[in-house]
Amino acid sequence: MSPSDPQHVVAVVGGAVSGSVAAEILADHGVEVVVLEQNARPYGKIEDGLPRWHVHQRRKEYERIDARLRKEGVHFVPRTKLGEDVSWEELTQGWGLSAVLLANGAWRDRPFLGGERDALVGKGLVYQNPLIYWFNHKNEQSYDGPQYEIPDGTIVFGGGLASIDVLKVCQLEVYGRALEERGLEAPMLEMEKKGIPAVCERQGIDPQELGVSGTLLLYRRRKQDMPLAQPVPNATPEQMAKTLAARAKLLEIAQRKYLFRIQDKTLPLDLAIEGDRVRGVKTVRTEVEGRKATPIEGSEETLECELVISSIGSVPEKIPGINMKGETYTFSDWDLGIYEGAEGVFGVGNVVTGQGNIRASLLHSKKVTQFLTENYLGGATGAAAAAAVEKHLEARAPLPPEKVEELRERVRKLQERVSYSGYDAWISQVTPSDLE
Ligand SMILES: Cc1cc2nc3c(=O)[nH]c(=O)nc-3n(C[C@H](O)[C@H](O)[C@H](O)COP(=O)(O)OP(=O)(O)OC[C@H]3O[C@@H](n4cnc5c(N)ncnc54)[C@H](O)[C@@H]3O)c2cc1C
The missing domain is CATH 3.40.50.720 (NAD(P)-binding Rossmann-like Domain)
Structure with missing residues (x-):
């Protein structure tokens, strides 16, 4: 032309x-x-x-x-x-x-608790997008964005594939630190590929000896509802059963390799705050029917943690x-x-x-x-x-x-x-x- x-x-x-x-x-x-x-x-x-x-x-x-x-x-x-x-x-x-x-x-991260606690971002509340940005760029000399230290016992809200990545980031950071504190190697790529237990084993240490309690994922529905694998449109009961089995398998492998914990059927109600910092999260258990997760009255509980990561989707x-x-x-x-x-x-x-x-x-x-x-x-x-x-x-x-x-x-x-x-x-x- x-x-x-x-x-x-x-x-x-x-x-x-x-x-x-x-x-x-x-x-x-x-x-x-x-x-x-x-x-x-x-x-x-x-x-x-x-x-x-x-x-x-x-x-x-x-x-x-x-x-x-x-x-x-x-x-x-x-x-x-x-x-x-x-x-x-x-x-x-x-x-x-x-x-x-x-x-x-x-x-834009979907607002956690409707955005009502966003004043606590950087004070114990972190969203997925800036967290992964930091993880990907933090080792560059020119990186001048926010710095995060992931404490043991961090709580992640989410349930999709991206939140599994967030859990992995947390566990690689926490176990990486625990290994290095003992003068052991913590190669991130090897830990991700082979799993944390394999890297510990290679160095003759049981992961349990490291005293890490692990990152906890809170998910509102049942474990098998986590959208880690999608059913085909208009799935038959057999196809749906296959999808549920695939989800369970994915989750089982991820937990075995990265040692995070999951508590399903749990909704966040609010953050627990001390001074100007997050010290935990107030939760309620749910009863799940289909896609509906209904809070169970009387099951409220406060879970302590230093960091809450919201991984509930991007818009x-x-x-x-x-x-x-x-x-x-x-x-x-x-x-x-x-x-x-x-x-x-x-x-x-x-x-x-x-x-x-x-x-x-x-x-x-x-x-x-x-x-x-x-x-x-x-x-x-x-x-x-x-x-x-x-x-x-x-x-x-x-x-x-x-x-x-x-x-x-x-x-x-x-x-x-x-x-x-x-x-x-x-x-x-x-x-x-x-x-x-
Ligand atoms: C944690 C995580 C893990 C993932 N893992 C996988 C995986 O394993 N496999 C897989 O297939 N997919 C994965 N995905 C999804 C995949 O990365 C995305 O679906 C895909 O890359 C999106 O491409 P996109 O071009 O639509 O959007 P983006 O990649 O978001 O591109 C949008 C572009 O627009 C630019 N932009 C935004 N606003 C403006 C503006 N106002 N003006 C000008 N430019 C603007 C942005 O800078 C960006 O470059 C993952 C995503 C996440 C978050």
Whole structure:
């Protein structure tokens, strides 16, 4: 395509798995793509959420994201946050883009106790996202964020796969410290891979001799309800039984390797506070029927601990101008990520699903982006069925060359603002030499 042809220009907010997949598909369809990324590096949950023991997987995903973002027709704009450096109104109305894709993930921890005790964050209450960020970056010389020391007996609220990772982080820290205090080795990667008992055994010590009581997970429903494995849609009783068995197996292996404790059927009522610090958590036991967990009157109890970690899920961040319904942005079609509040805005990956995994984010992004290119941007095939969707599908005329040039100029200015001069040079400039 010649630079003076009319062209579609699409902004993608967030450059990680979903954003980079969307950018690649669009660029392959001749669309010019502007990727706005709030951080210096674009890897999102892969770098800051997936715990750093996933050494190979993280490296592989970085490479994949790099390959997509350095494609011709993709303009990467780092350190540029939607809602701060560029407003929603500017992006969706002022810029005159062909479409906007939100691929900004789910970075706000769901508020623990409705957020009522958030004043205690850093004073014995910690949320999952900053905790994993710290765990992944704490050994870098340039890390200057909050520091955490995980005491023995820490209590974690949660129940999903991510909370198992949080438990592992706690146990690796606590046992690591206990081993080092005895002059023994505590290699984090080996402890994660082989399990804590195996590393203790290699050094001739029984884990019990270390005097660690262990991290405790509190979960509101029954152990077998923990969403560690998902049943197929409309599962038969046999398929459901298989899922429950898979969950039990996963949990049993994780407990055997990392020695954490679980108390199920327990809800938090409040934090127990002494002075200005958390000293425990007030809980109540529950009776579980289906998905319903009902507090049992008279079963209230205070469990002492120095640290409470909330790992109850992540939701999209509030961005001024984006409509929300409860914890999520207002999408009229979740599958296709069609945003209700403005014409030509779509959501891909975690920002829509709220959770999920790398593959789910990738597939969701592919689906939405293909839908967008084939229908909305007047690309290849595709006739839409539903009338509501069709309204969105009216093919748009590509932008005239002078408009495309104006947008390129905007992007150049944003890139100059952060001294960005090309993808590979930028990535090597902003990657700490001691990044794990
Ligand atoms: C503890 C934990 C363990 C996990 N383990 C696994 C696992 O073992 N296997 C697996 O498959 N998946 C795992 N996942 C899930 C997986 O990491 C995510 O589903 C996936 O990476 C999400 O990709 P995404 O691109 O949709 O979102 P993200 O990776 O969150 O990307 C969003 C991007 O948008 C940027 N952004 C956010 N707001 C703005 C803004 N306002 N302006 C500009 N940019 C913005 C962010 O900086 C980020 O780069 C795990 C997640 C967690 C938290």
